Amino acid sequence: MKFVLGRLLSIAAALGLCFAIDVFAHSQNDYTQRLVALAGLYVTLSVSLNLINGITGQFSIGHAAFYQVGAYCGGFLSVRFYDGSPVHGLLWLLVMMAAGAAAAAGAGLVVGLPSLRLRGDYLAIVTMGFGEIIRIIVQNVDAFGGPYGMNVQPKFLHIWLIWLLAVSCIAVCRNLVSSAHGLQFLAVREDEIAAGAMGVNVTRVKVTAFMLGSAFAGAAGALLAHFEGFITPATFAMDVSFIILTMVVLGGSGSITGSVISAAFLSYLPEYLRGLKGPEGGTLAVTGASVAAALFATIIAAGIIRRLLDQARGTPRSRALGVAGIVGATLIGKIVIQWGLLFIPYLRELKIEAGQLRMVIFAVTLIIVMLLRPQGMLAHHELSWAFIGKILGIKAPAKAVTPA
Amino acid sequence: MSLLEMRKGTIHFGGLVAVSEATFAIEKGDLFGLIGPNGAGKTTCFNMITGVYRPTSGSVYFKGKQITGTPPNRVAALGIARTFQNIRLFPALSVLENVVVGGFLRHRTGLASALIYLPSAIAETDRLRAEAMDLIRILDLEDVADVRSADLPYGKQRRLEIARAMATQPELLLLDEPAAGMNPQESEDLLRTVRRLRDDFGKTILLIEHDMRFVMNLCEKIFVLDHGEEIAFGPPEKIRNDPGVIQAYLGEAV
Numbered sequence: 001m002k003f004v005l006g007r008l009l010s011i012a013a014a015l016g017l018c019f020a021i022d023v024f025a026h027s028q029n030d031y032t033q034r035l036v037a038l039a040g041l042y043v044t045l046s047v048s049l050n051l052i053n054g055i056t057g058q059f060s061i062g063h064a065a066f067y068q069v070g071a072y073c074g075g076f077l078s079v080r081f082y083d084g085s086p087v088h089g090l091l092w093l094l095v096m097m098a099a100g101a102a103a104a105a106g107a108g109l110v111v112g113l114p115s116l117r118l119r120g121d122y123l124a125i126v127t128m129g130f131g132e133i134i135r136i137i138v139q140n141v142d143a144f145g146g147p148y149g150m151n152v153q154p155k156f157l158h159i160w161l162i163w164l165l166a167v168s169c170i171a172v173c174r175n176l177v178s179s180a181h182g183l184q185f186l187a188v189r190e191d192e193i194a195a196g197a198m199g200v201n202v203t204r205v206k207v208t209a210f211m212l213g214s215a216f217a218g219a220a221g222a223l224l225a226h227f228e229g230f231i232t233p234a235t236f237a238m239d240v241s242f243i244i245l246t247m248v249v250l251g252g253s254g255s256i257t258g259s260v261i262s263a264a265f266l267s268y269l270p271e272y273l274r275g276l277k278g279p280e281g282g283t284l285a286v287t288g289a290s291v292a293a294a295l296f297a298t299i300i301a302a303g304i305i306r307r308l309l310d311q312a313r314g315t316p317r318s319r320a321l322g323v324a325g326i327v328g329a330t331l332i333g334k335i336v337i338q339w340g341l342l343f344i345p346y347l348r349e350l351k352i353e354a355g356q357l358r359m360v361i362f363a364v365t366l367i368i369v370m371l372l373r374p375q376g377m378l379a380h381h382e383l384s385w386a387f388i389g390k391i392l393g394i395k396a397p398a399k400a401v402t403p404a
Numbered sequence: 405m406s407l408l409e410m411r412k413g414t415i416h417f418g419g420l421v422a423v424s425e426a427t428f429a430i431e432k433g434d435l436f437g438l439i440g441p442n443g444a445g446k447t448t449c450f451n452m453i454t455g456v457y458r459p460t461s462g463s464v465y466f467k468g469k470q471i472t473g474t475p476p477n478r479v480a481a482l483g484i485a486r487t488f489q490n491i492r493l494f495p496a497l498s499v500l501e502n503v504v505v506g507g508f509l510r511h512r513t514g515l516a517s518a519l520i521y522l523p524s525a526i527a528e529t530d531r532l533r534a535e536a537m538d539l540i541r542i543l544d545l546e547d548v549a550d551v552r553s554a555d556l557p558y559g560k561q562r563r564l565e566i567a568r569a570m571a572t573q574p575e576l577l578l579l580d581e582p583a584a585g586m587n588p589q590e591s592e593d594l595l596r597t598v599r600r601l602r603d604d605f606g607k608t609i610l611l612i613e614h615d616m617r618f619v620m621n622l623c624e625k626i627f628v629l630d631h632g633e634e635i636a637f638g639p640p641e642k643i644r645n646d647p648g649v650i651q652a653y654l655g656e657a658v
Contacts, residue, residue: 003523172519180504180511180529181518183497187505190494197454197488199480199509199572208515254496380496 014167015160022160033159037227039267040162041220044169046247046263047256048216051173053245054254055182056209057189058115059124062131063244066214068236069107069134070100070221072144075152075231082154093156093226097165097219104218105211107134112210116203131241139233149232156226165223166260169216173256185209189254250369252376257383262376269365273358288350291357293338298364301330302371309372405468407432407608408484408576412462413452415445422448423632425462430576435602436610437623439643441652445632446612447489450578454486455479466576481509485574487565489581489612495554499545499564502553503536504529506571536571543567543597559590563597570601577601579611583618591615595622620644628652 025036049063074096087095107130114126139147176182187195188205196202225231247266251258308322341347369377381387406429413426423445430436438446451457453464458473465471466482474482485506494502511528518525540549543563548556553564562582569577582598583591595618601607613619619626620640628636628643630652636643643649 171521175519175521175525178529179518179521179525180508180532181513181515181525183501183505184508186497186501187494190496191492193456193476194488194492194494195505196476197456197480197486197492198506198568199477200505201477212519 014164014171018160018163018167021163022158025159026157033157035268035271037159037162039264040159040166041224042244042247042263042267043166043260044162044216044220045244046251046259047166047169047173048213048220049244050248050251050254050256050259051176051185051216052209052213053248054252054259055173055177055189056185056206058206058209059120060111060115060127060210060213061124061245062111062127062129062241063213063217064236064238064240065111065127065131065134066104066107066217067221067224067240068138068233069214070104070218071225071231071236072138072150072221073103073218074100074222075150075225076144078152078154078226079150090156090158090161092154093158093161093223096222096226100222100225101215101219104221105215107218108210108212108214109207111214112207115206115210128238128241131238135233135236135238145232147233149230149234152225152229152231154226155229158223158227162220162223162227165216165219170256170260172212172216177256186254246366250366250376252378252380254380255376255378255382258376258378258381261378261383266362270358270362273361285351285353286357287342287348288352289338289341289344289347291352291360292347293334293341295360295364296337297330297334299367299371300333301326302368306371406430406465407434407467408453408610409465410449410453410462411465413449413459413464414461415448415452415457416460421632423452423629426629426632426634428627428634428637430608430610432575432608433602433606434608434610434625435599435623436608437619437626437640438610438612438629439614439616439619439626440629440635443631444629444652446629447580448632449629450486450580450612453479453578454484480572480574483573483575484578485569485572485576486578487562487569487580487582489584491558491561491565493553493561493564493568495552497553498550499540499553499556499567500533500536500549502564502568503539503571504532506568507532507535507573509572536567539567539570542600543570544593559586562586563594566597566601570605570607574607576608576610579609579613581612581614583613583615591618594618598622 021036021040025033028036045063045067049060052058052060052063077099078092078096082092085092111127111130115123118126138144144150176185184195184200184205187198187200188202192202195205224235243266247263248259250266251260251262305323305326308319308326373379408430410426410428413423414421415423426445426449428436438449440446448457452459455471455474455476455478463470463472466479466484471479471482494505497505511532513522513525513528537549540546543566545560545564545567548560553561556564562584566577566579566582579598583594586594598609598611599622602609611619611623620643623640626636626638626640626643627634628646628649635648635652636646638646
């Protein structure tokens with residue numbers, strides 16, 4: 001019964017974590033609560049997209065569509081049938097999640113089918129088109145409120161449930177890749193023809209990945225609808241798809257922990273930047289010249305560091321010193337460039353509040369990460385104890401493989 | 405009944421006739437060589453057998469059953485495994501994982517049990533890993549079992565492809581230029597390994613090879629293709645002295 005005990009312990013730990021997050025969030029103001037909830041939803045979305053993109057290698061960039069299908073399915077059913085339904089409260093919400101997941105999985109099947117014949121860029125275009133089609137259809141259906149959106153009743157503020165979905169999504173993906181089944185998915189990503197020749201049913205693997213990934217996105221959508229109490233087609237515009245995709249790529253395509261970390265990071269960063277303050281606590285305002293100079297200097301520096309890292313010459317220590325030197329040179333370079341730019345009257349006069357720069361800083365952060373580490377933060381690794389040990393130079397005891 | 409029979413297998417790519425009415429039969433336990441100059445249609449024959457291409461006309465029989473046009477994954481399940489001329493491993497996966505993919509055909513648990521990680525799924529994964537490890541030992545890849553397959557030297561990648569194909573437990577193993585790019589020592593080792601696969605494991609082997617010494621030393625029957633057509637068939641001694649074969653390889657006598 002070691003298994004049952006271990007499993008119960010992990011479930012208890014997961015629930016404990018989710019309730020801890022819930023308690024923390026509810027002790028904060030509304031704004032922070034919403035942030036914690038959205039971070040949970042984004043974790044689900046990016047981990048489920050990672051299953052399609054990173055693990056199975058099907059380049060899908062329309063993930064917001066599945067999110068939307070789930071949200072509208074759950075929202076619409078609640079509006080129509082909640083009054084007079086025999087189930088209430090949490091149970092109803094779970095039913096809505098299941099409905100959203102099922103509807104999104106159906107949509108996943110529809111998108112998964114063309115993926116059997118399409119690869120790479122071509123598939124990306126189809127998934128993007130699909131995402132737009134869904135959004136535009138919803139926008140034009142009066143029952144869904146058209147472009148004005150839809151009020152969803154009842155509202156639920158179960159942040160723990162949002163995070164429980166995220167944890168389940170992580171668990172399912174992790175279970176998949178650590179079992180022999182998951183190797184099939186990875187094999188399809190690596191080489192479809194070879195996978196087929198080894199007896200892998202490539203069709204089934206691809207469609208399964210699409211359905212499973214979209215089901216999680218759909219469940220997340222249903223939760224969003226009931227958490228916010230209001231959804232519009234604009235909530236699921238193409239930029240949401242791109243942000244989810246960015247999370248997957250930034251974390252390292254194929255790495256589950258990478259997706260989790262970058263989802264949390266990227267959903268927090270723009271909100272953190274919103275509150276940028278000056279040194280005296282007042283609103284920080286900078287000249288256009290300063291901003292432009294900082295942008296130039298940072299991106300050039302990132303490019304130089306990239307070259308330096310590529311050459312892989314010298315000891316790690318000398319390379320670290322080199323990077324530090326470049327960072328110092330960047331600060332000086334920024335001042336020099338800024339001095340030059342101050343001759344341009346427009347840039348001299350233009351005053352920008354730091355808060356307005358948040359999306360610029362967001363974008364620059366992405367550019368820098370991609371320049372310095374194009375394979376993503378964790379690349380294909382997982383942030384496991386063994387991996388941490390490897391970085392620190394501790395060798396984990398090898399898992400014994402006994403002959404059958 | 406032959407293990408594999410190709411009956412008038414013909415394949416056209418637009419106006420080009422890649423293989424024309426190739427007819428041969430492979431018996432159980434054969435070491436069968438398929439040779440011919442570049443572009444003769446050897447790999448196309450492999451692709452016809454394994455379902456990558458559907459023959460324009462003609463048919464393929466495996467153990468007396470028609471398998472013409474069966475999709476590759478079903479062909480693999482029936483008991484035909486192959487390697488590729490330009491190695492096609494799963495580069496980011498480790499050696500062990502590559503072989504486990506080949507063994508997956510014999511897994512017995514459903515996807516759902518893997519997703520919730522039931523003990524049965526864990527046990528099944530462990531079983532497949534252990535089986536894969538046995539094959540890795542046979543092909544002498546034990547020391548690199550946990551290395552990413554893309555990081556292996558060329559000769560070992562070729563051996564890994566054979567291990568992965570063996571993991572599907574095929575009756576018929578198709579090897580597409582297994583000795584290509586190997587030095588004499590490596591190809592000598594490979595020769596012994598392939599012979600062992602037949603003698604000790606009872607596999608039937610069909611192989612394409614350009615290294616004549618390799619083919620002549622290993623194969624008992626050789627089928628020669630040129631421009632998609634059969635030009636000779638027989639034991640190595642006969643092929644070695646066949647004027648048609650010599651002409652195909654060396655051109656017209658001066």
